[in-house]
Amino acid sequence: MQTDTRVQLNDVSYTYEEQAQPALSGVSAVIQPGEFVAVLGHNGSGKSTLAKLLNALYIPTEGNVLVCGYDTREEKLVWEIRQRAGMIFQNPDNQIVATVVKEDVAFGLENLGVPTEEMLPRIESSLSAVRMSKYADTAPHMLSGGQKQRVAIAGILAMEPSVIIADEATAMLDPSGRKEVLETIRTLNRLKGITVIWITHFMEEAAQADRVLVITDGRIRLSGTPAEVFDRVDEMREMHLDVPHMTALAAELRAAGMPLKSGILTVEELVEEVERLCPLKSAT
Amino acid sequence: MSIEVSHLTHCYSEGSALRTVALNDVSFRIEDGEFIGIIGHTGSGKSTLVQHLNGLLKPSSGQVLVDGEDLNGEHVNRRALRQRIGLVFQYPEYQLFEETVAKDIAFGPKNQGLSADEIAERVRYAMDCVHLNYEKYAERSPFELSGGQMRRVAIAGVLAMRPSVLILDEPTAGLDPRGRDKILTMLEELHAREHVTIIMVSHSMDDMARLADRLIVMSEGKIVADGLPREIFAREDMMTSIGLDVPAAARLCAQLRTKGYDLPADLFRPEELKEQVLRLWKEGSAC
Amino acid sequence: MLNNITMGQYYPVDSKVHRLDPRIKLILTIVFIVAVFMAKTFAGYALILGFVWMTSRLANVPFRMLMRGLKPLRLIIILTFLLNLFFTQGDTVWIEFWVIRITKEGFMQAAFYSLRLAFLVVGTSLLTLTTSPVALSDGIEILLTPLKKIHFPAHELAMMMTIALRFIPTLLEETDKIMKAQMARGADFESGNLLSRAKAMVPLLVPLFVSAFRRAGDLAMAMESRCYHGGEGRTRLRVLKITRNDWIACGAMAVLLGLIILEGIIL
Structure with a gap:
């Protein structure tokens, strides 16, 4: 059972109490170990509900969720699941418990009953993994939003999870904070092989994932690599979602007759295509 | 109405060891009907600056002149001036407090001492400006609405005072693309139809590229650039050096130019790039 | 900005007193209060003053910081003094003038009551000045654990x-x-x-x-x-350990208490 570090959703539906419409209906997906999956959707699409189902904060009304082989419906497994699937939330202020950074990182370990002498090395290595070591003794309210989110990540990391779920962890940050948090998570994904489920409405973040799931009205509408998903410009727009500017521009150029390749996401890719199609006269 | 900021300096915790200079000798002038974007890194002094424009902070030195009158002068009716310069803070939905949307929007006009009829008229006007249907939403509790709708109620609360200048600090922060587009469209209309002068602080270069007709770039409490968006966005090096991006289209333009393509230096809108690239392609295939 | 407010009245320096176990400090504060109540003579109060002064030196807390704690209570202390001075019955009359009658007993009682009040405040200030709120809440939790x-x-x-x-x-x-x-x-x-x-x-x-x-x-x-499920089975990052200094502090307090009891019997 330990070797299975997949996250599986089998035909999952979830309906909030006192609500007729399900927030999620019939969602199935398998997320492989080490994958970086972005879940894209606008507010109220059901993407936050999905996040909470993965951490056993919500239990599916129908279907089941398996985290590393553990079924979230089984009440006695809840702590096992939450230790393996750590979660970062949107508001950086509302998830830090302690008055000193290193004590907040210790919070999860204290809850798990980790012996005290084991805590310090684990705290130190997680703080250094998010490059926050020098703030170990700082009060959280003195930190920037991006730094607070990195402390939250360190708190999860200390619990040695297989999966990190970020529920719009960058929505309240400024561009540089957003970049520093995403880079931190991507490094952890690459170096430690931690599976990342990145819930967001920023298309430029989703563009960096291995795979994108697009959710609207509680269903998965599109799924594929960022290039595959974003090339469907019209469908994305219809769902009120952004596509990268270069993808949109490429689509318009294509519509005007220019034979650009598909799957353009970045400025560099478009520059390459322009060079291919419009060779400079001086070069010849 | 015009706003003139001259040699404005602001220090926090004056006279203590924690003294920090948030604004350092800032001067500029805003004319009637402009749409100005203020951009800068967190901590560059933008938020301090906009609070000065509304008289919420007192300058350490320097002046803010509204139609030639010193906002901090001795015989100035600060409350009256403040009402003509509406200020919408970051995450304004967190200041809603009334039982109904209409009552909350009426808070400002009520403080202005207007008659009941006038207040009712203002509430309708403001809800119309932010695209909230009066019949549908006026009597609802603001706390039942979606995040984007709550934000529009909060903006309506400022618009109901009928300010000639509207200042917004990060009006789209935390919203999804749909919520963001609604706010931006609304601001565009307000500027075009109601001729409200708008000063918008934002981190989003794309929002700025779409709306602003003048940009003020701030860094470490100073103004480092002030000009047309196309002038500012063409200076990619300056922008990256103070931790800011330029719109993707401006980057594309710059990169194509370094490759040797013949393009104007100051393109920043996708439409412009589309035309130019198509021209390049047609010229290329012609020979 | 409100970013740099200090919490409570904690005086953040490092000292032997700051490093004492918060549990010990809490208990010693209670013992100190008992000592203050047991002092019956000026010599006793002089001893307590000496103890407070020594502790504040050891704690690197300026004496005026301690006195600052008395400021909000100025009025109450003065009132206590005056009320006792004028309304205590006694035999040894010092001053008698119109309706005012000040006796030796009245003066003594007034002085003791107001000194007692002042020392209570100073003693607890010593605790809060040298113990961070977090350490304090830790200490309280452990001391109250038997009550679970x-x-x-x-x-x-x-x-x-x-x-x-x-x-x-x-x-x-x-x-x-x-x-x-x-x-x-x-x-x-x-x-x-x-x-x-x-x-x-x-x-x-x-x-x-x-x-x-x-x-x-x-x-x-x-x-x-993050797996929080109450205090059950929880370990802690900060483990409180009683060190030699804690025993020394206890010893010093015992000496103070002993001396006060002793002088009460002798004098």
């Missing part, structure tokens, strides 16, 4: 204290922001009579409560997702 047997929520109480300390700066900042936002809408927090001022607080308090509840909800969810 009678279902006293010691852990929950300490957790609440920690969270409150964590969110004080956040909520202060938020108050400042909401206040400014409402002022931008023409709210007036400064003028008017008491009633209109109280009414003016509504636009500030409602959003503040709404936000506090929202934060509480978010935080509860974040804590749960």
Whole structure:
């Protein structure tokens, strides 16, 4: 059972109490170990509900969720699941418990009953993994939003999870904070092989994932690599979602007759295509 | 109405060891009907600056002149001036407090001492400006609405005072693309139809590229650039050096130019790039 | 900005006294209070003053910081002194003038009562000046742990204290922001009579409560997702250890108490 570090959703539906419409209906997906999956959707699409189902904060009304082989419906497994699937939330202020950074990182370990002498090395290595070591003794309210989110990540990391779920962890940050948090998570994904489920409405973040799931009205509408998903410009727009500017521009150029390749996401890719199609006269 | 900021300096915790200079000798002038974007890194002094424009902070030195009158002068009716310069803070939905949307929007006009009829008229006007249907939403509790709708109620609360200048600090922060587009469209209309002068602080270069007709770039409490968006966005090096991006289209333009393509230096809108690239392609295939 | 407010009256320097175990400091404070009540002579109070002075030296806390704690209680102390001075019955009359009658007994009682009050404040100030709020809540939790047997929520109480300390700066900042936002809408927090001022607080308090509840909800969810399930089976990062200095402090306090009892018997 330990070797299975997949996250599986089998035909999952979830309906909030006192609500007729399900927030999620019939969602199935398998997320492989080490994958970086972005879940894209606008507010109220059901993407936050999905996040909470993965951490056993919500239990599916129908279907089941398996985290590393553990079924979230089984009440006695809840702590096992939450230790393996750590979660970062949107508001950086509302998830830090302690008055000193290193004590907040210790919070999860204290809850798990980790012996005290084991805590310090684990705290130190997680703080250094998010490059926050020098703030170990700082009060959280003195930190920037991006730094607070990195402390939250360190708190999860200390619990040695297989999966990190970020529920719009960058929505309240400024561009540089957003970049520093995403880079931190991507490094952890690459170096430690931690599976990342990145819930967001920023298309430029989703563009960096291995795979994108697009959710609207509680269903998965599109799924594929960022290039595959974003090339469907019209469908994305219809769902009120952004596509990268270069993808949109490429689509318009294509519509005007220019034979650009598909799957353009970045400025560099478009520059390459322009060079291919419009060779400079001086070069010849 | 015009706003003139001259040699404005602001220090926090004056006279203590924690003294920090948030604004350092800032001067500029805003004319009637402009749409100005203020951009800068967190901590560059933008938020301090906009609070000065509304008289919420007192300058350490320097002046803010509204139609030639010193906002901090001795015989100035600060409350009256403040009402003509509406200020919408970051995450304004967190200041809603009334039982109904209409009552909350009426808070400002009520403080202005207007008659009941006038207040009712203002509430309708403001809800119309932010695209909230009066019949549908006026009597609802603001706390039942979606995040984007709550934000529009909060903006309506400022618009109901009928300010000639509207200042917004990060009006789209935390919203999804749909919520963001609604706010931006609304601001565009307000500027075009109601001729409200708008000063918008934002981190989003794309929002700025779409709306602003003048940009003020701030860094470490100073103004480092002030000009047309196309002038500012063409200076990619300056922008990256103070931790800011330029719109993707401006980057594309710059990169194509370094490759040797013949393009104007100051393109920043996708439409412009589309035309130019198509021209390049047609010229290329012609020979 | 409100970013740099100090919490409580903790005086953040390093010293032998700061490093004492908070549990010991709590207990010693209680013993100190007992000693203050047992002192019956000026010599006894002189001993206590000496002890306080020595401790403040050891703690690197300036004596005037201690005295600052007395400031808000000035009036009460003076009142206590005067009331006792004038209204205590006694035989040895010092001054008699019109309705005023000051006796030796009255003076002694007035002096003792007000000194006692002053030392109570100074003693507890010594505790709060040298112990961070977090350490204090830790100490309280452990000292109250035996009460868990009678279902006293010691852990929950300490957790609440920690969270409150964590969110004080956040909520202060938020108050400042909401206040400014409402002022931008023409709210007036400064003028008017008491009633209109109280009414003016509504636009500030409602959003503040709404936000506090929202934060509480978010935080509860974040804590749960990090496996928080109460105090059961929980380990701690900070383990309190009693060191040699703690025993020395206990010894010093025992000596003080002993001397005070002794001089009470002898004199």
